Amino acid sequence: MIVRMTSAAARGLLVATLIMTPALLLPGLSSDSTQIVLLVALLAAVLTFVEYNSVFPSIVEFRDAAPFNRLRFTALLATVFLLSAILKGISAPTTMTTAMTAIGTVIGNAIDFPYSPVRLVVLMLPSDATYETVSFVRTAAGLAYMISLIAMTAFLVLVRVLNWPARSGAFNVWVNLPLFDPTAGGDVLERLQRDARINIALGFLLPFLVPAVVKMAADLIDPITLQNPQTLIWTISAWAFLPASIIMRGIAMGKIADMIEDKRRRAYAEAEREEQRIMQPA
Incomplete structure (x- = not known):
């Protein structure tokens, strides 16, 4: 306790x-x-x-399936910290903030190609946006998107190479998926596979859809500016983190579906062997 x-x-x-x-x-x-x-x-x-x-679990998924939530938290913390440091460097530059800004600028310029998520984020800025705003948004979006890609790659290695979550022992679906009701109807395996595909597809599309929606709603919401630094940091962080988190959830759901399918296959094979043994003549 x-x-x-x-x-x-x-x-x-x-x-x-x-x-x-x-x-x-x-x-x-x-x-x-x-x-x-x-x-x-x-x-x-x-x-x-x-x-x-x-x-008893309530809403947090994969609570006992480390390091899923730890990886997501680390990615979000790194994103928020780096963006805050870069934004601080605009008014109070230090050696650390200058180095982070230089790294973020290189990454942002490298990812800022036509039809990329970073380019779409830059294009959603108002036409009268200052050079400092455009430069920071490009740097912040590129850095945040790179961190999200690193987090997804690391989790994919955990699943495919290190056999997460089986390597941590038995996986309790009720504790780790409190919002998933296995008695809601339909086969559990098919529902998990469908949820996995939906989460991966949604996570892939969100970085492209969010800037388009913000651009269309520019008349209803305030444009992104450096006047609200915390709002700007959390907006960029959420834009990069939420799709990555949804994709990681989809990968995790797919892995659980594979584990259930493999367990069913073994159970059916064992039952078939036992039936054949019983039917053999003495």
């Missing part, structure tokens, strides 16, 4: 640190913004603690 509470408290603290990262790194934030960030961080920390301290 003490180990579970300590682990849950550590996870809650890490989530709160993630949410407060832009506010801690960026200068010149108003007191109202700081209070809102602290409130959101405290709420997220409490929810995380309650979720991981409870024996």
Whole structure:
């Protein structure tokens, strides 16, 4: 019990640190913004603690199938931290922020080719956007997208090469997929395979669809500017992280479907061998 509470408290603290990262790194934030960030961080920390301290799962998927959630959290933390550092370097440059900006600029320019997600993000900016805004958005989008690709590649290696999640022991579907109801109707294997395909397809399309939707709704929402640095950081981070997270979920669902199919195949083969043994004459 003490180990579970300590682990849950550590996870809650890490989530709160993630949410407060832009506010801690960026200068010149108003007191109202700081209070809102602290409130959101405290709420997220409490929810995380309650979720991981409870024996029964609620909404967090793959809770006991490490390192799925750890990999996603690390990718999001790296994205938010790097974008915050680059944005801080615009007004207060340091050696670290300059180096990160240079790396992000190289990556952003390399990925900024016609019809790429980064190019679509740049094109969704208003026509009167300043050079600093365009440059930062290109750098931030390229860096965030690269981090998401690295996270997906690492998880794919875990699944295909290191045999996740079987290498961690028995996989409990109820604990790790609390939102998946196996009694909802239809074959569980077919539903898992369908959900896997839908998640992968949706995750692939989102980086292309979101900029198009934002561009079409430009008259209804405020354009992206450097006037709201935290909003800009979280927007770019969500644009890159959510599709990667959805694709990773689809890969995980497909792996679980493969495990169930393999277990069924072995069970059917064992039953067939037992039936043949019984039917053999004495």
